[in-house]
Amino acid sequence: MSVKSADTKARILEKSIELFNRFGFVSIRMQHIADEVGISVGNLAYHFKNKDAIVEEVYEEIELNQKILLSDLKIVPLFINIDQHIRDTYLIQQKFSFFYSDTFEILRNFPLIKKKYREYTRWYIQQIENMIAFNVARGTFIPETQDGLHQKLAEQYWMTMELWLYQSRIRTFDEANIEDYAASLWALLIPHFTHIGNIEYKQMHFNENFNWL
Incomplete structure (x- = not known):
């Protein structure tokens, strides 16, 4: 592929x-994309044969x-690393907000992505x-008080992380806020903290509050 083509x-x-992100993936046609890029639909189809191919490529970028x-978090998941993650x-979800707002619709229409x-x-x-x-091993999380508790916590954490933007937009028209996002996820973890x-x-x-010193 030439540099110009890339x-x-x-x-x-x-x-x-x-x-x-602006209009939802369902509303957008190839013509809209071609007009926005400033090329013909035929030129667009040379790179992506249809809108499905574009959505699938975008999903690959999201997942990557x-x-x-x-992978960065796995190296040393201390609290500061968890917070950064x-x-x-959140920033990735803002960049690809259409996917996190329309996840179910996308999965229903794209079996490969599903x-x-x-x-x-x-x-x-x-x-x-x-x-x-x-974090249990290093003494910052309480060990399980019953079998499977941490698995359920992991599932809840994932659901909150993945579906927060969608739920936030349902409940309010206000712009999503990174601090609220972080607070919602930490709220799941805090009850499992040890004294340490x-x-x-x-x-x-x-x-964080005094990093200006």
């Missing part, structure tokens, strides 16, 4: 994401971005379980 393809994806973030995830998303979700929840287990965990969490926020 640049055109990247611009198509960029403009498609912008249009999907999320996996990179989670939450905030970076299959990949389900496999990715299982893997993602397992990584969250590993994050919890790491509570100290680390308070210290993390103390350092």
Whole structure:
């Protein structure tokens, strides 16, 4: 692929994401995308044969971005790393907000994405379980008081992380807020802190509030 062709393809994806975010992916046709990019529909079809191909490519980018973030978190999931992961995830969801607002509709219309998303979700929840287990081992999380509790916590954490934007838009017309997003996720984890965990969490926020010193 030539540099010019690669640049055109990247611009198509960029403009498609912008249009999907503004109007929803269902409302956008190939003509809309071609007009936004400033090319003909025929030229657009040279790079992507239809809108399905564009959506599938965008999903690949979403999943890749999320996996990179989670790989970074897996190295040392201390509280400060968890908080950074939450905030970076929020930024990804803002960049691809159409996907997180219309997840069910997209999965229903794109079987390939549905299959990949389900496999990715299982893997993602397992990584969250590993994050919890790491913090139990270092004494910041309380050990399970009953079998399967941390698995359920991991599932709740994933659901809140993945569906927060959708729920937020249903409940209010206000712009989504990164602090509310982070607070919603930490609210699930805080009840499982040990005394050491509570100290680390308070210290993390103390350092954030006074990082200007």
